[in-house]
Amino acid sequence: MTDAPDLLIRAADLSAAGRPGRGDLLVRGGRLVAVGADAAEEARAGAEVLDADGLVALPGLVDLHTHLREPGREDAETVFTGTRAAAAGGYTCVHAMANTTPVVDTASVVDQVWELGREAGWVDVRPVGAVTEGLEGRHLSAMGAMARSRARVRVFSDDGRCVSDPVVMRRALEYVKAFDGVVAQHAQDPLLTDGAQMNESALSGELGLAGWPAVAEEAVIARDILLAKHVGSRLHICHVSTAGSVDLIRWGKAQGVDVTAEVTPHHLLLTEDLASTYDPIYKVNPPLRTAEDVEAVRAGLADGTIDAVATDHAPHPLEDKDCEWQAGAFGMIGLETALSVVIRTMVEPGLLAWADVARVMSTTPARIGRVEGLGRGLTAGAPADVALVDPAARTPAGEAPRWSRSSNTPYEGMELPGRVWHTIHRGERTVVEGAPVPREERR
Ligand SMILES: NC(=O)N[C@@H](CC(=O)O)C(=O)O
Ligand SMILES: [Zn+2]
Numbered sequence: 001m002t003d004a005p006d007l008l009i010r011a012a013d014l015s016a017a018g019r020p021g022r023g024d025l026l027v028r029g030g031r032l033v034a035v036g037a038d039a040a041e042e043a044r045a046g047a048e049v050l051d052a053d054g055l056v057a058l059p060g061l062v063d064l065h066t067h068l069r070e071p072g073r074e075d076a077e078t079v080f081t082g083t084r085a086a087a088a089g090g091y092t093c094v095h096a097m098a099n100t101t102p103v104v105d106t107a108s109v110v111d112q113v114w115e116l117g118r119e120a121g122w123v124d125v126r127p128v129g130a131v132t133e134g135l136e137g138r139h140l141s142a143m144g145a146m147a148r149s150r151a152r153v154r155v156f157s158d159d160g161r162c163v164s165d166p167v168v169m170r171r172a173l174e175y176v177k178a179f180d181g182v183v184a185q186h187a188q189d190p191l192l193t194d195g196a197q198m199n200e201s202a203l204s205g206e207l208g209l210a211g212w213p214a215v216a217e218e219a220v221i222a223r224d225i226l227l228a229k230h231v232g233s234r235l236h237i238c239h240v241s242t243a244g245s246v247d248l249i250r251w252g253k254a255q256g257v258d259v260t261a262e263v264t265p266h267h268l269l270l271t272e273d274l275a276s277t278y279d280p281i282y283k284v285n286p287p288l289r290t291a292e293d294v295e296a297v298r299a300g301l302a303d304g305t306i307d308a309v310a311t312d313h314a315p316h317p318l319e320d321k322d323c324e325w326q327a328g329a330f331g332m333i334g335l336e337t338a339l340s341v342v343i344r345t346m347v348e349p350g351l352l353a354w355a356d357v358a359r360v361m362s363t364t365p366a367r368i369g370r371v372e373g374l375g376r377g378l379t380a381g382a383p384a385d386v387a388l389v390d391p392a393a394r395t396p397a398g399e400a401p402r403w404s405r406s407s408n409t410p411y412e413g414m415e416l417p418g419r420v421w422h423t424i425h426r427g428e429r430t431v432v433e434g435a436p437v438p439r440e441e442r443r
């Protein structure tokens with residue numbers, strides 16, 4: 001690695017690194033060795049030069065919530081295809097959710113997923129460990145063994161299911177303290193959402209679809225904040241979708257509870273109205289909510305109540321989406337479009353600056369996941385994980401994400417701003433001019 005030529009990224013917008021104006025990034029041996037106006041002077045002879053004029057440099061994006069589907073549903077996604085899509089979206093690290101077949105509830109499945117990620121070579125894959133055996137909500141999984149594995153699991157979640165038994169949740173919160181882990185809760189009371197199909201509202205009544213009330217999410221969040229406070233542990237809330245949830249998390253933080261939260265791109269942009277198409281491409285868990293909820297999650301992300309944007313990339317094969325609403329699977333893909341949706345919903349309206357985007361999509365998720373070595377952003381000495389984005393580019397309506405194995409995107413036909421032009425992972429150019437480059441073809 002160290003005898004590879006330097007990579008000099010020239011004239012990038014470095015505002016996300018806290019430096020106004022343009023400057024250079026020098027990459028050597030998988031690390032950033034210099035950042036700023038005089039970085040070029042340190043480049044060795046023979047350096048490869050990447051002209052980044054007009055591009056914004058962001059630290060490689062870190063996703064806290066990705067469904068890679070392998071093992072078990074390789075027809076929907078594999079570690080290879082999902083992480084390739086991640087690289088195309090500017091990501092250099094993803095947390096792979098545990099709801100696979102088999103479930104990631106032992107160190108050996110953790111190792112398998114981690115190894116597949118290494119072999120694929122697109123991003124760092126950090127397996128999430130299940131909280132309970134088989135995601136069944138009854139007995140705690142071997143969390144300690146997963147934490148001690150090579151993959152050093154720190155995030156534990158039964159995502160797809162809620163840890164609804166308060167005693168089990170309490171024990172999980174107590175257990176993860178031993179290794180500085182965090183329980184990431186899919187907050188959804190199963191009894192209040194039995195058979196639910198969309199947000200509960202006047203519209204769900206009109207459409208004749210069983211409603212999913214906001215209180216089913218909020219009641220679990222309130223309970224878990226109180227439990228986290230009681231046992232003094234770390235709690236993370238997955239895919240926050242309601243105004244009431246944002247209020248509860250704001251309250252929890254004000255009480256000094258160590259609670260963090262994420263919002264998905266789709267909950268920042270889309271509303272329940274899309275259910276009236278009866279097209280299950282818009283069917284997702286938690287459901288798309290109202291315009292007031294969208295406004296509240298945007299405000300929560302802007303004021304720091306919500307800490308991170310996480311994709312909840314949830315690939316499903318065509319047959320699970322090309323059907324009537326009731327029969328459709330919950331979930332939508334999102335790795336390739338996440339940054340564009342954040343630009344559209346947060347940057348363009350002036351709610352977040354580029355430095356904030358770096359915070360909510362890279363450094364803070366890295367810290368929540370306790371990713372070793374990451375979380376420092378674009379600073380000298382940090383791993384050379386970089387995304388270079390053209391904020392002026394528009395993804396033409398009709399151009400769909402291409403690099404996932406599944407195509408269940410809700411954004412087809414929408415023109416979105418911003419384009420990831422280059423991704424660099426540990427100094428390797430994983431995406432060049434918008435196209436992922438397989439490892440064997442990299443220079
Ligand atoms: N978000 C979804 O609608 N679906 C996810 C599960 C989840 O995140 O709850 C999936 O695994 O498909
Ligand atoms: Zn979930």
Ligand SMILES: [Zn+2]
Nearest residue numbers: 097159160312
């Ligand atoms: Zn999920």
